[in-house]
Amino acid sequence: MDTDQTAGSLTATPIWRGLSRHLKELLSDGNVSTAALIASSTALLAEARNVLPMLRQLATAPATAKAIREIVGRRFATFPQPVRSAGEWEAWWADYADALAGVPAPAIEAGMKSYVAMPDSEFLPKPGRLLELALSTPNDAARAFEACRMASDIEDRRRQNYARRDKPLAPSPPIDAVEREALNASVTDLVKTLRQKSSSPRSLPPIHGRVDATGITAEMRAHLARRSGQPSPDNLPPITHPHEEDDGQATHES
Numbered sequence: 001m002d003t004d005q006t007a008g009s010l011t012a013t014p015i016w017r018g019l020s021r022h023l024k025e026l027l028s029d030g031n032v033s034t035a036a037l038i039a040s041s042t043a044l045l046a047e048a049r050n051v052l053p054m055l056r057q058l059a060t061a062p063a064t065a066k067a068i069r070e071i072v073g074r075r076f077a078t079f080p081q082p083v084r085s086a087g088e089w090e091a092w093w094a095d096y097a098d099a100l101a102g103v104p105a106p107a108i109e110a111g112m113k114s115y116v117a118m119p120d121s122e123f124l125p126k127p128g129r130l131l132e133l134a135l136s137t138p139n140d141a142a143r144a145f146e147a148c149r150m151a152s153d154i155e156d157r158r159r160q161n162y163a164r165r166d167k168p169l170a171p172s173p174p175i176d177a178v179e180r181e182a183l184n185a186s187v188t189d190l191v192k193t194l195r196q197k198s199s200s201p202r203s204l205p206p207i208h209g210r211v212d213a214t215g216i217t218a219e220m221r222a223h224l225a226r227r228s229g230q231p232s233p234d235n236l237p238p239i240t241h242p243h244e245e246d247d248g249q250a251t252h253e254s
Contacts, residue, residue, distance in 0.1 A: 008067070008070070008071045008105050008106060008108065008109025008112075009106060009109050009110075009139075009140060009141075010055075010058065010106060010139075010140040010141040010144055011140060013058065015051060015054050015055065015058065018051075019047065019051065020043075020044075020047060022041075022044060023038070023044055023047055023048065026038060026044070026147070027140075027143070027144040027147060027148075028140075030138075030143050034147040034151075035146075035147045035148075035149075035150035035151040035153075035154060036151075036154065038147065038148065038151035039150075039151040039152075039154040039155050039158075044151075045151055045152070045155055048147075048148035048151050048152065049148070049151075049152050051148065052145070052148045052149060052152060055141065055144055055145040055148055056145055056149075058104070058105075058106060058141045058145070059104055059106060059139075059141040059142045059144070059145040059146075060104055060145070061104060061105075062101065062102045062103065062104065063100060063103055063104060063105035063108055064105075065093070065097050067105040067108075068093075068096055068097055068100055068105075068108060069093060071105065071108050071109050071112055072096060072108075072112065072124065072130075075112060075116065075124060078116060079121075079122075079123055079124040081124070095127045096127045096130070098127070099127030099128055099130070099131045100127065100130065100131055100134065103131065103134050103135070104139075104141070104142075106139040106140065106141035106142065107134040107135065107137070107139050107142070108130065108134045109139065110133075110134065110137040110138065110139035110140075111125075111130050111131075111132075111133030111134035111135075111136075111137050112125070112130065112133075113137075114133050114137045115129070115130065115133055
């Protein structure tokens with residue numbers, strides 16, 4: 001596809017004529033979701049990536065002197081020019097070339113269209129005025145390039161996310177000798193403590209013998225008191241069975 005700048009507008013270039021109808025519709029809308037819509041279609045994304053270098057060239061390359069003359073000269077029918085000598089014409093065009101140096105042709109074309117549409121535009125814009133409009137007026141080539149570039153970036157990020165998700169986890173950072181020794185020592189101490197607790201015999205008081213009214217022996221009651229921090233049962237009055245009291249009364253009466 002040709003990237004001739006003299007056409008100015010993207011829609012007048014062979015680049016535009018070579019695009020599919022669906023991509024043209026999306027790029028013409030200028031919607032903020034254009035890039036996402038392009039990226040969602042495999043066919044449109046491939047087409048956008050294919051035309052991206054040419055769009056970049058058209059949207060960013062500085063306009064040539066020939067392109068500036070073509071864009072401004074097309075308005076002579078609307079803004080008739082006086083008769084000038086060859087030297088005057090050369091100086092006249094040089095002012096436009098100097099003022100618009102570095103500005104892409106589609107931006108100049110958009111600035112000219114914006115000026116022509118103004119109700120008070122009676123003469124051709126001065127070079128400085130045209131420069132101001134070229135830099136402040138959106139143009140179709142820049143919008144199309146930006147949409148295709150963003151669509152390509154969306155796809156690149158999607159692939160990076162897939163690759164990152166499937167990538168194995170990075171190994172833990174190495175432990176130096178001092179940290180490793182401290183870790184081993186703490187683990188060894190923990191294991192030793194657990195083994196001591198599990199191997200130490202548990203001495204419980206005998207469960208056989210004379211029981212009190214609650215059904216436990218005096219030795220067991222003392223053991224429970226020590227665990228709960230209560231006073232020793234030796235300092236408490238003894239608990240007797242009811243039948244023992246009856247037996248004592250019967251013996252006394254007899």
